[in-house]
Amino acid sequence: MAGLFITGTDTGVGKTVVTCALARGLRAAQIDVGVMKPVETGVPASGPVDARALVQAAAVDDDLDLVCPIQFAMPAAPEAAAAVEASGREWAPLDRITRAFATLSERHAFTLVEGAGGILVPFDEKTTMAEVAKALGLPVLVVARGSLGTINHTLLTLEACEARGLFVLGVVLSHSTGALSEADRHNLDVLKRALGTRLLGEVPPSDHPEAVSPTDAGLDAVLCLAR
DSSP, X not given: OOEEEEEESSTTSSXXXXXXXXXXXXXXXXXXXXXXXXEEOSOOTTOOHHHHHHHHHXXXXXXXXXXXXXXXXXXXXXXXXXXXXXXXXXXXXXXXXXXXXXXXHHHOSEEEEEEEEETTOBSSSSOBHHHHHHHHTOOEEEEEEOSTTHHHHHHHHHHHHHHTTOOEEXXXXXXXXXXXXXXXXXXXHHHHXXXXXXXXXXXXOOSOGGGOXXXXXXXXXXXXXXX
């Protein structure tokens, strides 16, 4: 089963923007791409916002409950949201996600899977997003924010992936917080040097996420994987 797991160094770093851009780029390259958001929290009554954005970007007609099999209204880590909303029931057996992913993989040549928050965000009491990625057998793309703190967050995320036997395709920098200060720019230069060839792309600030360039989101490296 071919695909890629997109994680972040933090919440709100631009994972959905990057995943949507990659979906559009893969489509343009004539690759049949599926999308998945295994668990989404902060879901309003109208439905999962991130999952809907992924479906629109990939132009798929897969059922939303298949794309996003686990949903919670509380905007918190899945384990925390479940503690409030699932009332102690067994809410998140991992096989719900692996079954949904297997179905999507049968329908599509390549599947982009966007995790919730960072790689060590707890899915349940025993499982983090790292274990979810490992259970799906997918390499990882790390989306990192550009502002202060990103050196530590990014390098720690890479170490955490390596310690858990996850293959990291690379890192995409995302300016989801807007334009950087001069200090932030110099700080980011240090991270770029540390990453070297692991830096796959850099998404500039944008008021129109749907217009983000797939190339800026690391499409070239993902195409090599998808083909």
